[in-house]
Amino acid sequence: MTRPRALLADDEPHLLRVLQDRLHELWPELEIVATVQHGLAAAEQIERLQPDIAFLDIQMPGLTGLEVAQGIEGATRVVFVTAYDEHALNAFEHEAVDYVLKPVRAERLQLTVDRLRRALASRPGAPWPAGDEGGVPVHSLQADATQLAKLLAQLMPSATPVQPTLRHLRASHGSSTHIIPVEDILYLQSDEKYTLVRTAAHEYLIRSSIMELASQLDPQRFWQVHRGTLINVDHLLSTRRDDNARLLLRMRGHERELPVSRAYVHLFKAM
Incomplete structure (x- = not known):
């Protein structure tokens, strides 16, 4: 049976290990196909491996988690790992995009795992079981993309309008x-x-x-x-x-x- 596959990206090795260990405990069938500590490496590995899920730290060298998410072309579902403030967390909640708050706590990560299992199981031809979790919203891939686009528009630094000068x-x-x-x-x-x-x-x-x-x-x-x-x-x-x-x-x-x-x-x- 094909297992769901995930990539983990965080520039802090200790937090990367904690996230990996807790995912192994809470979701034994999840296959961790790559762990990286740099935004450019995350973007390259997502493009190469096409994992089902990418856990992306917001603040990474090279590219931020938001910038990596911008470049994803396939069906990879994004979970942001963040220490963001209340304003940003409200944006995550409003758009129903998955996130895990640092430091990673098992109780909150379990909610994300439940949501991911049900969302992945809802895809056509999904080979892994949905489990018996209840009350977790299931979003279509198209809805995920729309929500991610809205979230990125809110959180990405907006460019200051300038008068175009290049001819x-x-x-x-x-x-x-x-x-x-x-x-x-x-x-x-x-x-x-x-x-x-x-x-x-x-x-x-x-x-x-x-x-x-x-x-x-x-x-x-x-x-x-x-x-x-x-x-x-x-x-x-x-x-x-x-x-x-x-x-x-x-x-x-x-x-x-x-x-x-x-x-x-x-x-x-x-x-």
């Missing part, structure tokens, strides 16, 4: 410098220390980070659709869902499809 980008190649009008850009994508700039005809690497560029581009034109991707909506050609219900975008003059993270799917509902 073109400069990309150096050898001894040549290319001038790229911003209206020609299809999308921008993080590439480690660089940003990939894609036009219909070419692609370039520039040293500016995608966050620096986003603060200088028109937010009405350039939309964030993934943790590291901005698209120019003027060049959006079509959208579609794949077999895993992921939303994919096609840009004019470009064959590659771009995935949309669950946290940004709501931007396209009116299209």
